[in-house]
Amino acid sequence: SARETFSAFAHPERSRPVAATMVLVVALIGAGSLVWTGQLAPDGTYRAIPGYWQQTADWLRDHADGDDPDDNNPDDNNAAHPGRALVVPGAPFADQLWGLTRDEPLQPLSTTPWAVRDAIPLTPPGAIRAMDSVQRDIAAGRPSPGLAATLAGQGIDFVVLRADLDPETSRSARPLLAQQTLTGSPGLRRVATFGPRVGPPSARGVVRDNGLRPDMPAIQIFAVDHGGNSDAASFPGTGPMLTDTASAARISGGPESIAAVQDLRARLGMAPLGPSILESDAARAGLENAPLVVTDTPADRETDFGRVDDHSSAIRAPGDARRTQNAAPDYPVDGQPLVEGQWLLDNAPGEVSV
Structure with a gap:
């Protein structure tokens, strides 16, 4: 009942x-x-990769022979190697304003070589240190006179500047800073743009993010001038090359020091460094008679491997306590001693402890 x-x-x-x-x-x-409650889909879902990324991949494919984008004769190949692109700014994972892909949008679209500094770079430690030297220049927002020579030496023909990263969640440098570096550095020129202008919502009289997020084209492509370095112009960025070892400079330091040397030479009006070899590699190869450039790298630092910007500590002194739990404090440089700091008080050592 x-x-x-x-x-x-x-x-x-x-x-x-x-x-x-x-x-x-x-x-x-x-x-x-x-x-x-409308929460069935997690944050960062998306329906499709925006079309401007496919346009970017197609453009890189069409110019993969290294041909000058401004050349009136596209059939005249000025370089005999595929053009490698560097995607900037680097970010631990690809978290865009339109969705979270984690892998880079170019990953399923591109048929040409490309590189990016992310949280898990599948390259040797030396290559990571070299990429970090470029990433620091990109994130600084200041022109770098030796940046083009550094990129050319790494086999980079094009730089892909993306403005669709979400700076709040991707932990990446602001695209405006990267644009200031690229537009102000000699040897780099904008050759293509794709997609709409992107940026955060704006309100009259309101300044967001200290003015570091204006509307920008979703994608800008910059060409790297290899003309100042004949060796770099012939460098197959995706494979080996032959060079005269007698003229290759030895670098006493880490791979990141090459960018600093290129900057210094450019400021002094000197030609780009050209092919070089780290002193530790030169010793193993028996090439110990080449000119030697001494630098203050690699420095004894600790690094947060999960970040791509501001991820290294100040230079450490002997006896300084470790602050990270990494098995290794930093990306190693085989065969090269670390440059250590020293704490001084009134120019006297041993008076300060940290």
Whole structure:
């Protein structure tokens, strides 16, 4: 009867079927809560990669022979190697304003070589240190006179500047800073743009993010001038090359020092460094008679491997305590001693402890 049914629901502990039914209903409501609260899809979902990324991949494919984009004769190949592109600014993972892909949007689209500094670069430690030297220039927002020579030496023909990263969640440098570096550095010129202008919502009289996020084209491509370095112009960025070891400079330091040397030579009006070899590699190869350039690298630092910007500590002194839990404090440089700091008080050592 109705009275018995009401009594059973009022006191479910007296009826096992009613109790089981109520538990099932509650479980179904809880399981479906993501649906009726609109949270079934996690943050960062997207329907498709924007078309401007496919346009970027197509453009890089069409210019993969290293041909000058401004050349009136596209059939005249000025370089005999595929053009490698560097995607900037680097970010631990690809988290865009339009969605979270984690992998780079170019990954499924590009048929040509490209590189990016992310949280898990699948390259040797030396290559990571070299990429970090470029990333620091890009994130600084200041022109770098030796940047083009450094990129050319790394086999980079094009730089892809993206403005669709979400700076808040991707932990990346602001695209405006990268643009200032690229437009102000000699030997780099903008050759293509793709996509709409992107940026955060704006309100009159309101300045967001200290003015570092104006509307910018979603994608800008910059060409790297290899003309100042004939060796770099012939460098197959995706393979080996032959060079005269007698003229190759030896660098006493880490791979990151080459960018600093290129900057210094450019400021002094000297030609780009050209092919060079680290002193530790030169010693193993028996090439110890080449000119030697001494630098103050690699420095004894600790690095947060999960970041791509501002991820290294100040230079450490002997006896300084470790602050990170990494198995290795920094990306290693084989065969090269670390440059250590020293704490001084009134120019006297041993008076300061940290």
